[in-house]
Amino acid sequence: MNVPMNRFLILAVLTLGGCATPRPDTGGNADALTFVVVRHAEKAIDDPEDPALTEAGRQRAQRLARLLADAPVVAVYATEFRRTRETGQPTADTHHLPVSAYFSRGPAAESAAHWRRDHDHGTVLIVGHSNTVPDLVAALSGQAATPMPETEYDRVTRIRFDAEGSARVDITRY
Template structure:
């Protein structure tokens, strides 16, 4: 099919612009530094031994996470393929009108973190994982040591902030009702 002449130049210009944009790496915006907020999924129910949903306490914690991140410049939300992580992240994604993106829970933390750091140059990125994956993901994001996570710990919020030079700083906070022993 041949385009009429009045469409040829604009179509070629558009195509050239798209190709150029695909090869461009976004620069870090110093006014909104790149920040990763990494949490474990909220409290889980006992409805399914393989893929449980959130318990009432977990739904309350997911709402607390959404409230905590209400004013954050959220640009992406990631959760593993399991219901409990997706249900933890969904209220945050909904509040920011973002599509929730799934990632493979058992994927190599270093590769996943590198992909996220390449894809996002500024703004806040939410990551929801599991007690056995969150410490490795945080360590891979910040290039620092992190503490193991107990199976009863649901309230840890690891915040990895990058400065304009790409140096990472880890801050650990708590959110929602206290959890654990």
């Protein structure tokens, strides 16, 4: 009698498991890993070495925070420059997180390996520069990335990893 009952339980579990309803994806569900890579928002000319954001840049940073408000953001990274920190700060504030620094001139592969090692779920925001974002996207995804002109501020690249670790890259605007 135990053998047929065990078979019944196994069959029931397998059948019900196939009926599970997936959660909606709002930029990455809590069980998946998604990297969101953006360039800093529009920069001012107030400081030739470390400029702040313009008013338009501050508004763009707020739009980014609204875009990621419902995502399960677990970390925010920005380079050592003020414009990247100011771009990531509203998102960090929304999710009660610090903005963690990474070295802008460091090898993209090293940063990507660090982030992949430290994060296995959730959404990770990375704010870079026009000359670093494509390399970071390529290093994280293992796929070629489109160069970014100096005039482009609105590209949002999402790198989503499936259960097997394969990356899917989606580019949108904000």
